[in-house]
Amino acid sequence: MSQTISDVPDDRLVKGNHDFASITKLITDIPQERTPTWWYIAFGISNILLAMMLGMVIWLIWQGTGVWGLNSTVGWAWDITNFVWWVGIGHAGTLISAILFLFRQGWRTAINRFAEAMTIFAVMCAGLYPAIHVGRIWAIYWIFPLPNSMQLWPNFNSPLLWDVFAVATYLIVSTLFWYVGLVPDLATMRDKVKGKISRLVYGVFALGWTGANRHWQNYEKAYMILAGLATPLVLSVHTIVSFDFAVSIIPGWHTTIFPPYFVAGAIFSGFAMVLSLMIISRKLYGLEDIMTIDHIEKMNIIILVTGMMVGFAYGMEFFIAWYGGVEYEKFAFINRALGPYAWAYWIMITCNVVSPQFFWVKKFRRNIVLTFILSIVINIGMWFERFVIVVTSLAQDFLPSSWTYFSPTYVDVLTYVGTFGLFFTFFLLFLRFLPMVAIAEIKGVMPQANPAYYRQNKR
Amino acid sequence: MSKRGIPFGVLAEFENPADLMDAAAAVRRAGYRQFDTYSPFPIHGMDDAMGLKPSKLGWIVLIHGILGLIGGIALQVWSMDIAYPVHISGKPYLNFPAFVPVTFAIIILLSAFGVFMGMFFLNNLPRLHNPLFHSDRIAKATDDGFLLCIEATDPVFSEERTTLFLKEIGATFTETIPLEAPDKSPGTETGTVK
Numbered sequence: 001m002s003q004t005i006s007d008v009p010d011d012r013l014v015k016g017n018h019d020f021a022s023i024t025k026l027i028t029d030i031p032q033e034r035t036p037t038w039w040y041i042a043f044g045i046s047n048i049l050l051a052m053m054l055g056m057v058i059w060l061i062w063q064g065t066g067v068w069g070l071n072s073t074v075g076w077a078w079d080i081t082n083f084v085w086w087v088g089i090g091h092a093g094t095l096i097s098a099i100l101f102l103f104r105q106g107w108r109t110a111i112n113r114f115a116e117a118m119t120i121f122a123v124m125c126a127g128l129y130p131a132i133h134v135g136r137i138w139a140i141y142w143i144f145p146l147p148n149s150m151q152l153w154p155n156f157n158s159p160l161l162w163d164v165f166a167v168a169t170y171l172i173v174s175t176l177f178w179y180v181g182l183v184p185d186l187a188t189m190r191d192k193v194k195g196k197i198s199r200l201v202y203g204v205f206a207l208g209w210t211g212a213n214r215h216w217q218n219y220e221k222a223y224m225i226l227a228g229l230a231t232p233l234v235l236s237v238h239t240i241v242s243f244d245f246a247v248s249i250i251p252g253w254h255t256t257i258f259p260p261y262f263v264a265g266a267i268f269s270g271f272a273m274v275l276s277l278m279i280i281s282r283k284l285y286g287l288e289d290i291m292t293i294d295h296i297e298k299m300n301i302i303i304l305v306t307g308m309m310v311g312f313a314y315g316m317e318f319f320i321a322w323y324g325g326v327e328y329e330k331f332a333f334i335n336r337a338l339g340p341y342a343w344a345y346w347i348m349i350t351c352n353v354v355s356p357q358f359f360w361v362k363k364f365r366r367n368i369v370l371t372f373i374l375s376i377v378i379n380i381g382m383w384f385e386r387f388v389i390v391v392t393s394l395a396q397d398f399l400p401s402s403w404t405y406f407s408p409t410y411v412d413v414l415t416y417v418g419t420f421g422l423f424f425t426f427f428l429l430f431l432r433f434l435p436m437v438a439i440a441e442i443k444g445v446m447p448q449a450n451p452a453y454y455r456q457n458k459r
Numbered sequence: 460m461s462k463r464g465i466p467f468g469v470l471a472e473f474e475n476p477a478d479l480m481d482a483a484a485a486v487r488r489a490g491y492r493q494f495d496t497y498s499p500f501p502i503h504g505m506d507d508a509m510g511l512k513p514s515k516l517g518w519i520v521l522i523h524g525i526l527g528l529i530g531g532i533a534l535q536v537w538s539m540d541i542a543y544p545v546h547i548s549g550k551p552y553l554n555f556p557a558f559v560p561v562t563f564a565i566i567i568l569l570s571a572f573g574v575f576m577g578m579f580f581l582n583n584l585p586r587l588h589n590p591l592f593h594s595d596r597i598a599k600a601t602d603d604g605f606l607l608c609i610e611a612t613d614p615v616f617s618e619e620r621t622t623l624f625l626k627e628i629g630a631t632f633t634e635t636i637p638l639e640a641p642d643k644s645p646g647t648e649t650g651t652v653k
Binding site: 019020021024145151152153154155156157159161162165166168169172173176177179180184187188190191192207208209210211212213214215216217218219220221222225226229232233236240243439440441443444448449450451452453454455 | 475476477478480483495496497498499500501502503504505506509511514516517520534535538539542543545547550554557558560561563564565567568570571572574575577578579581582584585586587589591592597598600601602603
């Protein structure tokens with residue numbers, strides 16, 4: 001064959017001089033080595049925060065929702081803000097694992113395991129808030145269509161019930177997806193660990209995986225279908241979360257732009273969260289060859305794109321409020337930017353619209369310190385976005401006599417801080433005991449995995 | 460080892476994915492059907508080399524999805540319109556647009572269960588015992604080994620000739636795996652790497 005055209009090689013996804021065995025060793029050594037001291041410190045702090053959160057939740061259940069800063073005008077505040085924020089963070093994991101898989105983005109393999117774990121734990125944190133916000137948590141099972149002596153059924157016309165189904169489905173499907181991805185790597189762990197008990201435990205969860213091609217065939221099909229299912233699911237979950245607001249008639253909530261706007265915001269904040277976690281972990285665990293600077297750059301581009309979408313949505317909301325000509329709607333938006341919560345609004349604009357603009361410059365996209373700082377800033381901004389939407393719309397609605405100003409109590413604040421304890425407790429356990437990079441998948445995107453690689457080299 | 464009893468099959472190791480794929484094609488051409496290749500990741504093109512039919516998983520998922528669709532609509536129509544109709548702010552009892560999100564979630568949920576259980580069902584997993592793990596070598600298949608095992612149940616199988624054949628097509632290592640577990644001596648348990 002004449003070689004008139006030479007291939008333009010893609011950037012290598014795995015840096016350094018790695019073969020399959022060194023990749024296995026790099027990742028399976030992490031759960032096997034001695035637990036690092038920083039891990040104990042971080043785990044201890046997370047546990048304290050978790051205990052604090054549990055204390056606050058118990059106090060809330062004991063006393064009632066009055067211990068939060070809620071009142072009869074502002075019935076939703078930090079709880080729903082936190083719920084939407086955590087669910088949104090979770091969406092990046094599914095985006096990376098499902099949507100980027102369908103688009104055949106090989107670079108996702110370095111971070112998908114990690115991001116999926118983040119999804120699951122973030123959705124757990126999110127699910128807490130609506131559950132404790134119902135007030136009488138002992139009757140929480142009424143949200144499910146269970147036969148009962150009153151012969152009553154949940155109201156399927158209500159977006160709040162749609163939310164129950166959407167978020168529960170999301171948590172279950174994300175967990176299944178994560179576990180399916182884990183099985184081959186658990187088999188690798190089973191074959192690598194020395195201890196008898198650890199081998200048994202990894203072995204049980206690996207379900208007898210051998211790496212047989214007849215199994216890989218069904219496995220790959222399963223993975224593809226799950227990705228195909230998770231893609232519309234992740235878009236629908238945040239759409240339905242936005243229906244909680246959009247289906248109501250409160251000015252500032254009742255807009256059709258909410259579903260795409262919420263989904264873009266979710267991906268925006270989720271990628272920021274993945275970056276914050278990844279930049280720390282790759283350093284601590286020496287995974288710079290796998291989670292490379294190229295990955296950070298690609299993620300920063302997605303942050304820039306989704307940040308622009310969010311910025312566009314902010315602008316569009318104002319345009320429609322003016323163009324729609326509804327007095328209450330117009331007031332709601334002017335009040336957002338100039339009213340009593342203007343400080344929150346401008347924090348939101350600064351963090352979400354201004355700060356990602358740094359990423360137009362390649363040098364900034366590849367700057368780890370700047371990326372880390374901006375990823376935190378973006379998550380703060382996205383929290384404020386949800387706060388602005390939830391609270392400003394409620395605090396000043398139709399009737400001026402019932403206007404009020406919401407202030408959180410210490411229970412609000414400590415419950416929110418405490419969910420970080422919940423999140424990091426699980427996340428640190430994940431880092432400690434499970435392979436944090438999808439070993440089988442990362443091998444699959446190395447050039448040596450392709451039979452054609454050997455045939456070319458032979459020629 | 461082969462004298463110890465009935466063999467489960469002959470295991471062979473190949474150097475790289477390309478050699479394994481050529482070997483799988485050769486094994487198939489030689490008339491073997493009861494064989495499988497073992498690799499740390501799915502190798503692109505191996506299904507064709509082994510002559511496998513497409514996975515049936517899609518059909519299992521489709522059935523689950525249809526069940527979800529019917530079940531989701533039935534649940535909502537029955538509970539909102541038949542079992543206990545409640546008049547809620549002038550909305551119709553059969554409010555189909557409002558039933559879409561929950562129906563969608565149930566379809567996805569049941570399909571995902573179909574994928575998860577269907578995949579492990581088709582793969583015959585979880586499995587408590589697999590004679591393959593009598594070999595220490597198979598553990599390489601989850602690390603960096605590319606292995607092929609021809610099982611003794613294949614009509615063309617003959618321990619000596621199959622071993623010889625595998626060596627001829629380029630196996631770097633061959634081993635007969637016994638069907639029964641070899642005597643357990645300390646430190647050589649099944650399925651472990653020493």
